[in-house]
Amino acid sequence: MHSDSAAIIGDDRPTAGPVSLAQGVYGARGNLELLACDADDGLWVFWFNADLETDPLETPDVPPGTWSAGLHFADGCRYLDAQILQSTLGPDHLEVLALDDDGVLQSWYWSPGPGFQRRATDAATGVVRFAAAHAAGVLRLTVEGADGVAHHLVSTAAGYPERSWAPTATGAGLPDEASARAAIEAAGAATDGIAPGTARSATSTRDGGTTELTWRDGAGRIRHLGVPLSA
Numbered sequence: 001m002h003s004d005s006a007a008i009i010g011d012d013r014p015t016a017g018p019v020s021l022a023q024g025v026y027g028a029r030g031n032l033e034l035l036a037c038d039a040d041d042g043l044w045v046f047w048f049n050a051d052l053e054t055d056p057l058e059t060p061d062v063p064p065g066t067w068s069a070g071l072h073f074a075d076g077c078r079y080l081d082a083q084i085l086q087s088t089l090g091p092d093h094l095e096v097l098a099l100d101d102d103g104v105l106q107s108w109y110w111s112p113g114p115g116f117q118r119r120a121t122d123a124a125t126g127v128v129r130f131a132a133a134h135a136a137g138v139l140r141l142t143v144e145g146a147d148g149v150a151h152h153l154v155s156t157a158a159g160y161p162e163r164s165w166a167p168t169a170t171g172a173g174l175p176d177e178a179s180a181r182a183a184i185e186a187a188g189a190a191t192d193g194i195a196p197g198t199a200r201s202a203t204s205t206r207d208g209g210t211t212e213l214t215w216r217d218g219a220g221r222i223r224h225l226g227v228p229l230s231a
Helices: 177-186
Strands: 007-009 015-023 032-038 043-048 071-073 079-086 094-100 105-111 115-118 129-135 138-144 150-155 200-204 210-216 222-228
Touching (some): 015 079, 015 200, 015 222, 032 094, 043 079, 094 129, 177 210
Antiparallel strands (some): 105 115, 129 138, 200 210
């Protein structure tokens, strides 16, 4: 594979930092949801239409195999990192954890109609780094403070759509940038460089199983490349 196979996402949007990608349940084959921090204010979400031309066409504004234009939300805060996850609740709502520049890890969710809404209760404060995982409506977090110590939190589905958080023994694994960077380089897609701290990897069921690689190139543009798991 070559670097020209890597899509450029939101190249006219002022985004910064790493991005988060998750497979959603919408569409015939499960689209991809990508979340990025605005360079100055708020968040951007983009989605990839994973359907084939032979599938029922429900979104003619985003043809199969292409990325959408960006949707901006969460005005009023500058964010350093954010993660998006597909939820089983709602049904099929989306979860967002967003770390602002005051170290507050905000909790958001998306539902049809209202769109993205911030919850009254934040997930944690004094956060430098974090990761989240979702299963059956339960969110598990690992948060790391300035002292480098990691703590784990859990939020059950009780009281949804609001969430409360409690200490727990285990949480999500923090991003493995080194492995993601190695996968991008192995795919031959790093000729434009990989900005430090931005390499990420996720998996999807596309085409029988795909490793979804995301990073920022040397010009700061968001890049995405899907690599078959069988490759």
